Amino acid sequence: MSTTPRTASAEPRHRLGRHSALTAIERWLIERLLAAKHSPPIRVLAWSGQEFGARRDQAVATLLIRDRRSLWSMVLSPELGFGEAYSRGGIEVEGSLVELLEAVYRAVGADRGIEHKLAGLRARLRHANSLGGSKANIHHHYDLGNEFYSWWLDERMLYTCAYFPTPEVSLEQAQLAKMDLVARKLQLQPGERVVEAGCGWGALAMHLAEHYGAHVRAFNISSEQIRWARQMARRRGLDERVEFVEDDYRNMSGTYDVFVSVGMLEHVGRDHYPDLGSVVNRVLTPQGRGLVHTIGRVQPRPLNPWIEKHIFPGAYPPTLREMMDLFEPFDLPVLDVENLRAHYALTLEHWLARYERSIDRVRQRYDENFVRAWRLYLSGSIASFRSGHLQLFQVLFGRHDYRETWTRQAFYRHPA
Amino acid sequence: MSTTPRTASAEPRHRLGRHSALTAIERWLIERLLAAKHSPPIRVLAWSGQEFGARRDQAVATLLIRDRRSLWSMVLSPELGFGEAYSRGGIEVEGSLVELLEAVYRAVGADRGIEHKLAGLRARLRHANSLGGSKANIHHHYDLGNEFYSWWLDERMLYTCAYFPTPEVSLEQAQLAKMDLVARKLQLQPGERVVEAGCGWGALAMHLAEHYGAHVRAFNISSEQIRWARQMARRRGLDERVEFVEDDYRNMSGTYDVFVSVGMLEHVGRDHYPDLGSVVNRVLTPQGRGLVHTIGRVQPRPLNPWIEKHIFPGAYPPTLREMMDLFEPFDLPVLDVENLRAHYALTLEHWLARYERSIDRVRQRYDENFVRAWRLYLSGSIASFRSGHLQLFQVLFGRHDYRETWTRQAFYRHPA
Numbered sequence: 001m002s003t004t005p006r007t008a009s010a011e012p013r014h015r016l017g018r019h020s021a022l023t024a025i026e027r028w029l030i031e032r033l034l035a036a037k038h039s040p041p042i043r044v045l046a047w048s049g050q051e052f053g054a055r056r057d058q059a060v061a062t063l064l065i066r067d068r069r070s071l072w073s074m075v076l077s078p079e080l081g082f083g084e085a086y087s088r089g090g091i092e093v094e095g096s097l098v099e100l101l102e103a104v105y106r107a108v109g110a111d112r113g114i115e116h117k118l119a120g121l122r123a124r125l126r127h128a129n130s131l132g133g134s135k136a137n138i139h140h141h142y143d144l145g146n147e148f149y150s151w152w153l154d155e156r157m158l159y160t161c162a163y164f165p166t167p168e169v170s171l172e173q174a175q176l177a178k179m180d181l182v183a184r185k186l187q188l189q190p191g192e193r194v195v196e197a198g199c200g201w202g203a204l205a206m207h208l209a210e211h212y213g214a215h216v217r218a219f220n221i222s223s224e225q226i227r228w229a230r231q232m233a234r235r236r237g238l239d240e241r242v243e244f245v246e247d248d249y250r251n252m253s254g255t256y257d258v259f260v261s262v263g264m265l266e267h268v269g270r271d272h273y274p275d276l277g278s279v280v281n282r283v284l285t286p287q288g289r290g291l292v293h294t295i296g297r298v299q300p301r302p303l304n305p306w307i308e309k310h311i312f313p314g315a316y317p318p319t320l321r322e323m324m325d326l327f328e329p330f331d332l333p334v335l336d337v338e339n340l341r342a343h344y345a346l347t348l349e350h351w352l353a354r355y356e357r358s359i360d361r362v363r364q365r366y367d368e369n370f371v372r373a374w375r376l377y378l379s380g381s382i383a384s385f386r387s388g389h390l391q392l393f394q395v396l397f398g399r400h401d402y403r404e405t406w407t408r409q410a411f412y413r414h415p416a
Numbered sequence: 417m418s419t420t421p422r423t424a425s426a427e428p429r430h431r432l433g434r435h436s437a438l439t440a441i442e443r444w445l446i447e448r449l450l451a452a453k454h455s456p457p458i459r460v461l462a463w464s465g466q467e468f469g470a471r472r473d474q475a476v477a478t479l480l481i482r483d484r485r486s487l488w489s490m491v492l493s494p495e496l497g498f499g500e501a502y503s504r505g506g507i508e509v510e511g512s513l514v515e516l517l518e519a520v521y522r523a524v525g526a527d528r529g530i531e532h533k534l535a536g537l538r539a540r541l542r543h544a545n546s547l548g549g550s551k552a553n554i555h556h557h558y559d560l561g562n563e564f565y566s567w568w569l570d571e572r573m574l575y576t577c578a579y580f581p582t583p584e585v586s587l588e589q590a591q592l593a594k595m596d597l598v599a600r601k602l603q604l605q606p607g608e609r610v611v612e613a614g615c616g617w618g619a620l621a622m623h624l625a626e627h628y629g630a631h632v633r634a635f636n637i638s639s640e641q642i643r644w645a646r647q648m649a650r651r652r653g654l655d656e657r658v659e660f661v662e663d664d665y666r667n668m669s670g671t672y673d674v675f676v677s678v679g680m681l682e683h684v685g686r687d688h689y690p691d692l693g694s695v696v697n698r699v700l701t702p703q704g705r706g707l708v709h710t711i712g713r714v715q716p717r718p719l720n721p722w723i724e725k726h727i728f729p730g731a732y733p734p735t736l737r738e739m740m741d742l743f744e745p746f747d748l749p750v751l752d753v754e755n756l757r758a759h760y761a762l763t764l765e766h767w768l769a770r771y772e773r774s775i776d777r778v779r780q781r782y783d784e785n786f787v788r789a790w791r792l793y794l795s796g797s798i799a800s801f802r803s804g805h806l807q808l809f810q811v812l813f814g815r816h817d818y819r820e821t822w823t824r825q826a827f828y829r830h831p832a
Contacts, residue, residue, distance in 0.1 A: 165823065298749045320750055321740040333714045333807055334736055337753035338824065388816040391749055400804040407581065409828050
């Protein structure tokens with residue numbers, strides 16, 4: 001990488017912001033930022049027209065820093081600053097945003113600095129998942145309006161990693177395949193009772209009732225989602241077999257053959273895994289079994305602070321080791337773990353493409369800052385799953401008296 | 417359960433040992449032992465002819481205590497005392513030894529007393545797996561004589577959990593299927609370099625070379641096994657592609673596409689997981705991946721002290737949480753975990769049946785104490801896997817640049 005900036009005289013000036021020259025310290029800061037990220041193959045173009053990092057023909061994309069404020073906010077807090085500057089348009093990307101982020105994440109690797117530790121501590125204090133705190137945190141994200149999510153999710157409104165039997169199948173097919181995979185991993189039988197923690201818009205609960213004959217009680221603390229789910233269940237004639245409960249998982253009662261939770265653990269918070277484990281232990285019958293599906297990490301690390309502040313307050317993706325707090329104290333054997341990270345990258349690619357196709361509708365309802373923030377969130381998530389910064393763990397467990405399938409090939413057979 | 421002993425007047429007296437009556441304290445101790453094990457459905461018959469516990473028609477089997485010494489050794493240390501008394505014939509079982517042990521293990525559940533903590537500490541101090549300690553511990557078990565193992569293992573001498581595509585296939589087929597499953601999980605390609613830690617009699621190393629075109633370096637510190645493996649490789653014409661190295665895993669050098677270890681981690685010891693993890697991290701290429709197959713636990717607990725003293729000195733089955741010491745510090749994502757505990761119970765049933773069919777040959781070479789100790793070890797292991805006291809974890813992991821199979825269905829397809 002060059003250590004002195006080059007002047008990109010051929011750059012069309014209209015793309016840049018204010019045209020005043022960089023100071024010596026600003027040049028040094030841009031070089032330092034690139035070095036701190038282990039010199040990813042990206043090109044940086046400052047408002048002055050000076051360029052840094054990889055040359056255009058070797059760069060996967062170009063980052064335009066359009067003003068001083070954006071540079072300084074990245075210096076003070078690289079991840080938070082980048083997200084906020086991008087959202088308000090102080091930073092632009094020429095080429096693929098996903099590929100630029102992926103290149104940065106891959107270069108950074110498993111680097112863990114003091115910034116991450118401090119960010120994690122701040123997040124835990126700020127967004128504690130007490131009963132009241134969880135309600136506020138979930139409201140922030142999931143009560144944006146059902147319509148917003150309907151513009152870019154599949155028709156059944158599944159907002160979790162899909163399962164693509166082959167990469168070519170549609171998002172709709174992949175979400176159906178995910179629900180069938182979950183049902184088959186659990187050996188769900190007609191008439192069995194299922195409790196679901198964090199049911200989103202209710203697609204899985206309704207699928208298990210309709211296609212596997214289960215009786216499902218599904219918990220969620222998002223009012224908007226519960227309202228939508230109840231309407232759908234009535235419309236599909238499933239309200240006898242599916243009950244949607246607007247309450248916290250900690251208030252579950254009764255006993256069930258199956259516990260299932262797809263995409264909630266991210267919002268539970270490390271400090272509350274023993275709470276969730278004791279709920280599972282309390283509600284499962286002696287032959288009971290369960291499945292927990294969650295975004296995860298290889299090493300403990302707080303969520304990207306921009307995501308944590310603007311998109312998912314209180315969220316934390318656990319490591320497999322941390323997840324064992326759910327199972328080990330309650331003597332629940334883990335039977336199977338599948339890492340579906342590549343499937344989440346592909347799921348997110350579908351969502352991003354649909355989001356971009358709906359961008360005019362999003363613009364009519366929300367401001368440009370919101371529009372750009374959600375593009376960044378979806379793009380950054382793709383990059384995180386591709387680069388291995390995020391994992392997707394689907395963990396099957398069972399009580400000691402539960403008889404698992406003889407081999408996993410049963411997971412891949414469609415019911416007769 | 418009755419609290420006063422019944423007299424089994426109809427018992428044939430020749431089965432019992434000395435005929436003196438039980439003292440009051442001995443009666444109380446037998447009741448206490450049964451209560452401490454949560455009153456399993458077994459019948460206990462003392463040397464005096466008095467019986468305890470479940471009645472004959474409700475008991476899965478009967479435990480004969482033939483002398484005072486056996487009773488007192490069980491009182492002082494239930495697991496160690498039982499094993500030693502059984503081995504020298506001071507205890508006999510009428511009915512199925514496996515079912516008796518399984519009933520006890522199921523009744524006990526996850527009970528963890530101070531005895532386990534002390535036993536664990538003693539074992540760690542006594543049988544530390546330093547370089548020298550490992551050599552001595554492995555010699556104790558694996559250098560009993562290749563012929564002894566050939567009497568009851570499959571023809572390829574695999575002494576680890578097999579994989580039965582259906583329960584009906586033969587042990588020979590199931591061991592082949594296990595090796596193919598491992599190869600397919602690893603996406604092993606012709607010409608790739610594999611390093612194996614703890615290769616036993618070399619069956620997997622030779623299989624990967626012969627059927628997948630790999631170049632394998634396989635490490636083992638058991639002299640008897642290495643000698644046997646080298647002979648076999650020469651006989652099968654594989655000595656160009658398989659190198660058997662008589663050395664500790666800590667001395668591995670070079671770089672490899674694949675790391676594999678089937679049934680060694682049990683002998684590594686908790687304190688040395690970071691050593692093993694750093695070896696894996698040192699030898700794997702950037703696209704490298706690996707598989708670790710091991711007996712495990714749901715909760716941390718030392719090995720049964722009798723097994724630890726007489727069968728497997730220095731052994732310890734880890735929990736999944738403890739296994740993460742191999743992967744997490746080195747930023748190695750876990751891609752897949754399969755719990756094959758039911759397959760190990762079935763593998764052990766095959767071994768026990770073959771052992772019993774070879775019992776005359778075993779008696780010619782070893783004393784009766786040894787003959788009974790190995791019967792107890794194989795039977796107790798079946799009971800442990802059936803009751804959930806032991807698990808079998810097969811863990812697949814890969815570096816960040818490794819591309820895993822798109823779905824796990826690839827694990828179940830035979831190569832074209």
